[in-house]
Amino acid sequence: xxxxxxxxxxxxxxxxxxxxxxxxxxxxGTQDVHKTIANTDKDYMGNPPMSEFLRANPNLKxxxxxxxxxxxxxxxxxxxxxxxxxxxxxxxxEVSGKILIDVSNPLDFSHGxxxxxxxxxxxxxxxxxxxxxxxxxVVKAFNAVNAAIQVxxxxxxxxxxxxxxxxxxxxxxxxxxxxxRSYGWKNIIDLGDISNSRGxxxxxPMWMRLMGxxxxxxxxxxxxx
Amino acid sequence: xxxxxxxxxxxxxxxxxxxxxxxxxxxxGTQDVHKTIANTDKDYMGNPPMSEFLRANPNLKxxxxxxxxxxxxxxxxxxxxxxxxxxxxxxxxEVSGKILIDVSNPLDFSHGxxxxxxxxxxxxxxxxxxxxxxxxxVVKAFNAVNAAIQVxxxxxxxxxxxxxxxxxxxxxxxxxxxxxRSYGWKNIIDLGDISNSRGxxxxxPMWMRLMGxxxxxxxxxxxxx
Numbered sequence: 001x002x003x004x005x006x007x008x009x010x011x012x013x014x015x016x017x018x019x020x021x022x023x024x025x026x027x028x029g030t031q032d033v034h035k036t037i038a039n040t041d042k043d044y045m046g047n048p049p050m051s052e053f054l055r056a057n058p059n060l061k062x063x064x065x066x067x068x069x070x071x072x073x074x075x076x077x078x079x080x081x082x083x084x085x086x087x088x089x090x091x092x093x094e095v096s097g098k099i100l101i102d103v104s105n106p107l108d109f110s111h112g113x114x115x116x117x118x119x120x121x122x123x124x125x126x127x128x129x130x131x132x133x134x135x136x137x138v139v140k141a142f143n144a145v146n147a148a149i150q151v152x153x154x155x156x157x158x159x160x161x162x163x164x165x166x167x168x169x170x171x172x173x174x175x176x177x178x179x180x181r182s183y184g185w186k187n188i189i190d191l192g193d194i195s196n197s198r199g200x201x202x203x204x205p206m207w208m209r210l211m212g213x214x215x216x217x218x219x220x221x222x223x224x225x
Numbered sequence: 226x227x228x229x230x231x232x233x234x235x236x237x238x239x240x241x242x243x244x245x246x247x248x249x250x251x252x253x254g255t256q257d258v259h260k261t262i263a264n265t266d267k268d269y270m271g272n273p274p275m276s277e278f279l280r281a282n283p284n285l286k287x288x289x290x291x292x293x294x295x296x297x298x299x300x301x302x303x304x305x306x307x308x309x310x311x312x313x314x315x316x317x318x319e320v321s322g323k324i325l326i327d328v329s330n331p332l333d334f335s336h337g338x339x340x341x342x343x344x345x346x347x348x349x350x351x352x353x354x355x356x357x358x359x360x361x362x363v364v365k366a367f368n369a370v371n372a373a374i375q376v377x378x379x380x381x382x383x384x385x386x387x388x389x390x391x392x393x394x395x396x397x398x399x400x401x402x403x404x405x406r407s408y409g410w411k412n413i414i415d416l417g418d419i420s421n422s423r424g425x426x427x428x429x430p431m432w433m434r435l436m437g438x439x440x441x442x443x444x445x446x447x448x449x450x
Contacts, residue, residue, distance in 0.1 A: 116347050121341050121342050160449065191434045191435070191437075192438065196434050198341075199431035202428075202430045202431060203428070203431055205427045206427060208424075210414070210424075212416075216450065218450065219448050219450035220449050221447070222446070223435055224444060224445050224447045225444035
């Protein structure tokens with residue numbers, strides 16, 4: 001399947017590598033290809049520059065956001081939350097009629113850690129994205145899970161923890177579930193329509209506090225019932 | 226120990242019964258004793274009126290909020306979230322120097338279910354309560370768990386799920402942990418100071434959505450790590 005990953009950060013790279021490894025045709029989209037390639041610095045988390053990442057993974061292609069979105073039959077939004085709505089609005093034509101998995105979180109780091117949210121409670125980033133892309137089937141998924149666990153859930157406790165998804169289109173959610181199962185996800189909880197993004201995005205303030213208390217990002221929630 | 230439960234709802238009753246069963250001296254506080262006793266209707270969830278509950282449990286005493294708060298060496302706030310700050314502010318003298326466990330949630334049901342929150346993200350009910358009770362040691366606990374599970378965690382999956390607590394005073398948190406362990410809690414995660422109420426209160430939008438998806442309130446989160 002042709003899949004576009006929007007965003008070159010930790011999440012985008014993890015998704016791209018995993019999908020490529022599963023045999024998909026992956027193109028990564030970035031705001032400014034020249035700038036992304038020209039950058040030779042590690043990021044603040046110590047990850048290698050994108051040029052080095054691409055050299056190590058020659059199956060992965062890089063293009064502009066619009067090029068990637070146009071090529072992909074399915075789109076995964078791994079852009080920063082505060083940039084997602086505007087960036088995706090500009091891609092409305094390229095993503096029209098397609099499934100878009102929204103992995104982003106509306107995090108506001110301007111007041112330090114733990115970050116607050118730029119939107120929550122009576123709205124959500126997932127809903128905002130669906131609102132600017134009325135012809136796209138937006139499915140919120142993976143956002144409340146560390147990147148490494150997103151794409152390899154069995155690396156944590158054999159996969160006995162939960163993935164939450166929501167979206168307005170049942171077929172789109174079934175497709176996203178299929179991809180998630182190909183990653184190894186076993187417990188997938190469908191919360192309903194895209195307004196349930198409020199619930200999964202509001203996990204982030206707790207997620208960040210748990211990361212602080214547990215001193216690791218390698219954990220996930222499981223609903224015990 | 227002399228313990229005051231503020232609130233006569235499902236949560237207050239569950240906490241009162243459990244603590245009484247554990248040998249504590251429990252007094253329940255209500256806004257208007259006469260009105261509470263005079264009411265002969267079941268509540269909207271089908272629970273018996275308070276008079277019937279008290280007849281069935283003669284060890285439990287009922288008083289005004291101020292009487293209960295004055296008698297208790299430890300206070301548990303089980304009032305409705307939207308009434309808690311004003312009600313507790315009026316009890317500042319009675320709860321001064323004491324530990325107050327805040328179980329309430331800032332739920333706003335005015336737009337239907339799932340409820341939104343009246344405060345979140347950059348503030349929380351736990352913090353608001355600590356702010357109006359500067360001489361009280363507020364510990365947020367139990368709020369993200371169904372009442373029955375709060376006081377009997379081993380009834381669910383043998384107790385293999387989490388209780389999150391936070392507060393500014395280490396000794397107060399140790400005391401609350403001790404009570405929680407007497408209920409059967411095994412996994413207690415201390416998130417830090419009272420500002421972490423933001424995290425545990427923001428679990429509620431997800432909790433309500435999970436209750437809808439799972440069609441039961443009998444579940445709890447476990448952090449898998």
